[in-house]
Amino acid sequence: MSSPGVLGALHAGAASVLAPAPDPATAFALVERERVTITGLVPPLAAAWADAAARTAHDLSSLEVVLVGGAKCGPELAGRIGPALGCRLQQVFGMAEGLVNYTRLDDPDELVLTTQGRPISADDEIRIVEPDDPAAPSTAEVEPGRAGALLTRGPYTIRGYFRAAEHNATAFTPDGFYRTGDLVRRTPTGHLEVVGRVKEQVNRGGEKVAPTEVEDHLMAHPDVLDAAVIGVPDAYLGERTCAYVVPRPDGEAPAGSVLRRFVRERGVAAFKIPDLIEIVPDFPVTGVGKTSKRELREALRARAATER
Incomplete structure (x- = not known):
């Protein structure tokens, strides 16, 4: 639906092409026929597309941007996607509860390949705290460059789940920061590198x-x-x-x-x-x-x- 999905396409006046299946054979035919310029993939699919692109007879030259998100796309895979599909990679990292991060299309390649982007809004607030302390206050941040648990608060991030007071007591800090459960590291540019999930x-x-x-x-x-x-x-x-x-x-x-x-x-x-x-x-x-x-x-x- 978003990122940019159907809603973003409608907002920009673009056409949306719905694929019955995401496998390379089905999707590549649609890219060629409809001259698709942008699409989004989860990392396993991006790997399959990058691998299949070398063997396809379909014309993928219309592709300009492939967004990859839903799970971390590591630098090894990220480095293969653009050259294999002949387009620009854009990494996306976010959650249904709110915070969304993107690498920008004019970001240096190093940031695009090694990070999952920075927040889309200047009003998004980020805290990175010790992962082993669920009761850590939102101000107890780890040292710059260290990995920690991601907390966030912002204009489009929820302040609580509906009728779930007990869960909200652990999912949010007293001052309204959402505990995402993600382990991240922040670069000096403000980009986030996803290290993994706290529970994983x-x-x-x-x-x-x-x-x-x-x-x-x-x-x-x-x-x-x-x-x-x-x-x-x-x-x-x-x-x-x-x-x-x-x-x-x-x-x-x-x-x-x-x-x-x-x-x-x-x-x-x-x-x-x-x-x-x-x-x-x-x-x-x-x-x-x-x-x-x-x-x-x-x-x-x-x-x-x-x-x-």
């Missing part, structure tokens, strides 16, 4: 692992199309990491040992290297195309139960 951090023997960081490194491997890292229970460490990896359709599935060595050689700390690596043909997705980590966790639990 893996606590591996007391060391905190941000799944998106490890996913970015895995996706840098030439034979990897997509990756998702989750935490699984472990009797000794509390949690250990499991990486699900989708190989490129035209390549050979890399072995787990090869991927671990690849990540290690990129200078990643030893505790962040995945303990388990599973090669899968695709990921379960939500209704809007995001990778469903909940279903990945359930699949691991089900497998563990059958192996006991």
Whole structure:
């Protein structure tokens, strides 16, 4: 509906083209036929489009901008999208409760590839606080450049959920800042880099692992199309990491040992290297195309139960 979606197109006097499915074969035909100039994708779809663009016979030259949002788009994937589709990448990060961030079309490439944008309104207020303290006041910010939990307040961000006083007591600070649940880092330019979700951090023997960081490194491997890292229970460490990896359709599935060595050689700390690596043909997705980590966790639990 928005960002800019159907509403933005109507506001600007543009045409909206509705696709019956978002797969490359369907969408590329529509881009060619309708001369589509801008569209929006979640990262897994952006990866599929970028991979398929090299093999398509469809003319994609009308595409000017592809917006990617809904989940973090890491720099490895972000760097492939523009060249593969012949257009400008624009990263989007926001939430139904309010705050929306965009990279600008005239932002330097470094910011477009490594951040998820800055707020659309000058009146959006941002606080980044310690993630381990849900009762932290909105003024207790982390040091500049450090990752922390994102709080926001602004002209289009809600001040509370309807008839949910108990939930609102933890979802909002006393002075009205919404606790988004996102882990972010803010650049000197005001752009936000999404590190992950507060609840998705893996606590591996007391060391905190941000799944998106490890996913970015895995996706840098030439034979990897997509990756998702989750935490699984472990009797000794509390949690250990499991990486699900989708190989490129035209390549050979890399072995787990090869991927671990690849990540290690990129200078990643030893505790962040995945303990388990599973090669899968695709990921379960939500209704809007995001990778469903909940279903990945359930699949691991089900497998563990059958192996006991």
